[in-house]
Amino acid sequence: MILYWFRRDLRETDNSGFYQALCDEKGIIPAFVFDQNILNKLPKDDARVGFIHQQIERLHQKFTSYGSGIIAQKGDPLSLIPTWCKAFGVKAVYTNEDYEPYARQRDRLIKEKLNSLGIKFKTFKDQVLYSPNEVLKKDGTPYKVYTPYSRVWITKMDEQGVPNYPSETLLDNLLKFAPNNIPSLEEMGFKNGLHNIPEGITTIAMMNNYEETRNFPALNSTSRLGIHLRFGTISIRKLISRAKKSAEITFLKELIWREFFMQILWHYPHTTTTSFKPQYDRISWRNNEEEFKKWCEGSTGYPLVDAGMRELNKTGFMHNRVRMLVGSFLCKHLLIDWRWGEAYFAEKLLDYEQASNVGNWQWVAGCGVDAAPYFRVFNPTEQVKKFDKNHEYIKKWVPEYQSLNYPAPVVEHTNARKRCLATYKEALTT
DNA sequence: TTTTGAGTTGTTCGA
DNA sequence: GTCGAACAACTCAAA
Numbered sequence: 402m403i404l405y406w407f408r409r410d411l412r413e414t415d416n417s418g419f420y421q422a423l424c425d426e427k428g429i430i431p432a433f434v435f436d437q438n439i440l441n442k443l444p445k446d447d448a449r450v451g452f453i454h455q456q457i458e459r460l461h462q463k464f465t466s467y468g469s470g471i472i473a474q475k476g477d478p479l480s481l482i483p484t485w486c487k488a489f490g491v492k493a494v495y496t497n498e499d500y501e502p503y504a505r506q507r508d509r510l511i512k513e514k515l516n517s518l519g520i521k522f523k524t525f526k527d528q529v530l531y532s533p534n535e536v537l538k539k540d541g542t543p544y545k546v547y548t549p550y551s552r553v554w555i556t557k558m559d560e561q562g563v564p565n566y567p568s569e570t571l572l573d574n575l576l577k578f579a580p581n582n583i584p585s586l587e588e589m590g591f592k593n594g595l596h597n598i599p600e601g602i603t604t605i606a607m608m609n610n611y612e613e614t615r616n617f618p619a620l621n622s623t624s625r626l627g628i629h630l631r632f633g634t635i636s637i638r639k640l641i642s643r644a645k646k647s648a649e650i651t652f653l654k655e656l657i658w659r660e661f662f663m664q665i666l667w668h669y670p671h672t673t674t675t676s677f678k679p680q681y682d683r684i685s686w687r688n689n690e691e692e693f694k695k696w697c698e699g700s701t702g703y704p705l706v707d708a709g710m711r712e713l714n715k716t717g718f719m720h721n722r723v724r725m726l727v728g729s730f731l732c733k734h735l736l737i738d739w740r741w742g743e744a745y746f747a748e749k750l751l752d753y754e755q756a757s758n759v760g761n762w763q764w765v766a767g768c769g770v771d772a773a774p775y776f777r778v779f780n781p782t783e784q785v786k787k788f789d790k791n792h793e794y795i796k797k798w799v800p801e802y803q804s805l806n807y808p809a810p811v812v813e814h815t816n817a818r819k820r821c822l823a824t825y826k827e828a829l830t831t
Numbered sequence: 832t833t834t835t836g837a838g839t840t841g842t843t844c845g846a
Numbered sequence: 847g848t849c850g851a852a853c854a855a856c857t858c859a860a861a
Contacts, residue, residue, distance in 0.1 A: 538858095538859070538860090539859090539860080540859095544858090544859085545857085545858065545859095546837085546838065546857085546858055546859070547838085547839070548837080548838070548839085548859095549837095549838095549858085549859060549860085616840085654839085658839085678857095721840090722840080725840065729841090764839085764840095771838070771839080771857095771858090773839080773840080773841080774838095774841090774853080774854080774855095774856095775854090776841090776842090776852095776853050776854075777840095777841050777842075777853085778841075778842070779840095779841065779842085780841075780842060780843090783841080783842070784841090818842085818843095822853085826854090829854095
């Protein structure tokens with residue numbers, strides 16, 4: 402008997418580990434743990450918990466139509482998984498690999514525990530096309546520059562193709578049983594804060610013209626696939642095939658960035674808290690609490706920055722172009738530590754992905770791999786002229802921006818820029 | 832080992 | 847209004 406443990410792969414279609422389990426045996430038990438180690442740190446109306454819950458319900462219903470179901474409970478996976486294994490006489494646990502530092506540690510402990518009970522623990526690659534050790538330089542060390550990494554990645558994909566794991570065709574191999582009901586959100590101490598999350602299928606259509614339109618926040622033409630990739634409700638292989646087929650190279654490159662940052666975090670897990678370029682940790686951040694608060698709530702007096710932050714607070718999403726701007730503004734205009742921004746995004750973004758979030762925050766602060774030069778400071782009014790000329794996006798989120806109620810700029814651009822360059826320079830030359 | 836060319840997303844200044 | 851250079855040198859990848 403095999404227990405299949407769903408984590409960040411909440412779909413029955415084209416799921417590699419699930420497919421392997423269904424191939425290897427009849428009588429697969431699907432399982433999911435609402436991990437208390439993670440949940441207990443989240444606000445009680447966290448929309449991501451609602452999303453996950455909804456997906457588990459969906460899978461449960463799907464499996465019920467095959468006379469099966471999914472076992473799900475809130476708790477510590479380290480005790481729940483072995484308990485379930487004992488209860489069902491399970492001989493092996495299959496799951497898809499997760500590359501984040503917390504997940505790696507958790508899986509190491511679970512593997513030890515299961516092995517000590519004579520139970521196998523097998524992991525599969527599903528979240529990425531290429532895992533952190535599959536795209537390396539000739540000397541065997543990881544790439545720290547995106548462009549050569551992406552070239553090798555693409556060559557490899559062209560040579561090897563993109564596999565497909567049709568797990569959805571084998572659902573008859575699920576164990577016929579009637580598990581308990583899925584605990585409700587309320588039973589787990591949560592309430593539904595679910596925002597309006599676009600369906601995966603319709604968002605794929607947005608890939609057309611991605612390159613031309615993606616930089617204009619008012620057009621709403623980015624893919625919004627982040628949350629689906631985060632929780633695996635869309636297969637990365639399907640998405641890659643699709644982008645490849647329609648020659649959407651710009652979109653494909655964004656997917657490669659995701660894997661680039663994943664392999665960086667895998668090889669350098671300490672960069673969740675320390676700068677990849679250590680000399681950048683000598684910067685004397687101002688870290689002004691009041692200014693940080695203004696940034697968070699979207700009252701800096703720079704309309705495009707404020708629009709972005711308000712969109713984030715209200716919807717759990719922010720347009721990518723604006724993410725770069727608010728990031729640059731926080732680190733450079735306000736001289737607030739990139740970790741503060743990273744933590745705020747982690748709390749608010751529905752599509753939060755640790756590797757991408759840390760990687761991009763370090764990029765914007767200038768301290769990361771392949772980072773923007775530190776003297777590159779986004780100008781919040783130039784960005785409006787270039788990307789929201791008619792103020793459509795600004796009007797949507799900051800309707801009062803031309804009125805007297807709108808706050809004065811928290812810092813003056815030219816001086817803030819000079820102060821930033823001087824502060825960085827000091828840290829980097831002493 | 833040494834050398835060479837290149838490196839996500841920008842802004843400002845002066846001609 | 848447009849264009850190229852400067853911003854400041856540094857690290858990485860590959861030959």
